[in-house]
Amino acid sequence: MRYTETLSTSSSQAANKTLRNTYGLLSLTLLFSAFTAGLSMAFNLPHPGLIITLVGFYGLLFLTHKFRNSAVGILCVFALTGFMGLTLGPILSAYLALSNGASLIMSALGITGLSFLGLSAYALVSKKDFSFLNGFLTVGFFALLFAMIAGFFIQMPALQIFISVGFTLFSAAVILLQTSEIVRGGETNYVIATVNLYVSLYNMFLSILSLLGMSSDD
Numbered sequence: 001m002r003y004t005e006t007l008s009t010s011s012s013q014a015a016n017k018t019l020r021n022t023y024g025l026l027s028l029t030l031l032f033s034a035f036t037a038g039l040s041m042a043f044n045l046p047h048p049g050l051i052i053t054l055v056g057f058y059g060l061l062f063l064t065h066k067f068r069n070s071a072v073g074i075l076c077v078f079a080l081t082g083f084m085g086l087t088l089g090p091i092l093s094a095y096l097a098l099s100n101g102a103s104l105i106m107s108a109l110g111i112t113g114l115s116f117l118g119l120s121a122y123a124l125v126s127k128k129d130f131s132f133l134n135g136f137l138t139v140g141f142f143a144l145l146f147a148m149i150a151g152f153f154i155q156m157p158a159l160q161i162f163i164s165v166g167f168t169l170f171s172a173a174v175i176l177l178q179t180s181e182i183v184r185g186g187e188t189n190y191v192i193a194t195v196n197l198y199v200s201l202y203n204m205f206l207s208i209l210s211l212l213g214m215s216s217d218d
Contacts, residue, residue, distance in 0.1 A: 019124075019182050021190035025077065026197055032078055033085035033198075040089025047090040056083050064195055073191045081198055088202070095209065100216060108209035116201060119172055123179035130180040133173045140170045161214060164207040171204035 039045075048056070060080040067073040095101040123130065144166050151159055178196045181187035 022193040025194040029081040033081040036082045036085030037089040040086045068191045104212045112205040119175045130177045133177045164210040167207040171200040174200040
């Protein structure tokens with residue numbers, strides 16, 4: 001009995017450490033991403049385009065996974081999030097050109113932040129096992145991928161709404177699952193956990209911003 005209690009305490013301490021490290025690194029990467037987005041806007045940099053964005057993202061993501069157990073992995077996380085910030089800058093500049101662009105961006109930030117806090121708090125307090133979401137995420141990934149490909153050839157507002165709503169729900173599910181994995185001891189690598197949460201927040205913010213933009217008069 002004493003051994004079981006000791007093991008449980010050790011697991012709980014390890015989970016708490018992973019959680020602290022994840023949230024700490026996530027906070028720093030969000031600030032760094034905001035900084036690079038600001039630089040991109042200040043220098044009026046053009047968007048790199050879909051191909052460069054995908055190559056840069058998946059290349060840096062691969063390096064992050066490869067070096068996840070070393071200090072190089074942390075540098076890769078900052079490189080990845082900094083790069084994503086650079087791709088975000090031109091998008092924000094385009095929204096700021098609208099008469100209500102600043103309001104749309106602040107609303108999207110607020111909704112994203114509150115959603116993250118709510119989802120994380122629920123996973124932390126309930127300690128529920130959200131592994132059942134793996135199936136939803138697998139199906140959702142391919143559905144969104146197909147919709148995005150179709151979106152390049154079919155310019156339909158309804159399809160764009162579907163993609164934005166889909167990414168919002170997909171991101172919410174990832175946040176629940178990832179936080180639950182940390183709390184329950186299934187995820188012990190804070191580098192990977194940070195990247196998963198960052199990408200979810202990035203996609204959620206852009207999706208909500210897109211939905212707000214489509215509902216705007218502009």
